[in-house]
Amino acid sequence: MITMPRVLVVDGLAETETVLRAVLEPQGAAVERRRGITGMVAGTRAPQVLIVDRDDPTSGGLEESAWPGVPRVVLGSVRVAADHGERFLEKPFHYPELIQMVQSLLDLPTECRRVG
DSSP states (O other), X not given: OOOOOEEEEEOSOHHHHHHHHHHHGGGTOEEEEESOOTTTSXXXXXXXXXXXXXXXGGGTTHHHHSSTTOOXXXXXXXXXXXXXXXXXXXXXOOHHHHHHHHHHHHTOOGGGOOOO
């Protein structure tokens, strides 16, 4: 069974999910957005990429504890040191930057990486 790559967005902005879906789903990646972390990790299939808004209080602590080894993009207004497999995108950011980070973490074919 072939499983499509899954991107999980834990972010208060619905726009982030909308933009990522528009670009990544035609490339074969599923995009899902969750608001809050209560009960999310238990029984949930690990995503291939996790996007966490560090400034959103409902995502508190998720980036350190959930799905060890899963590459992450951390969004935030204050730059933090990135751990192995983690990338940081300082707010305000532009969606093409986020899309390119996610595409590289998903290792999508080069011809699918065109943004804009």
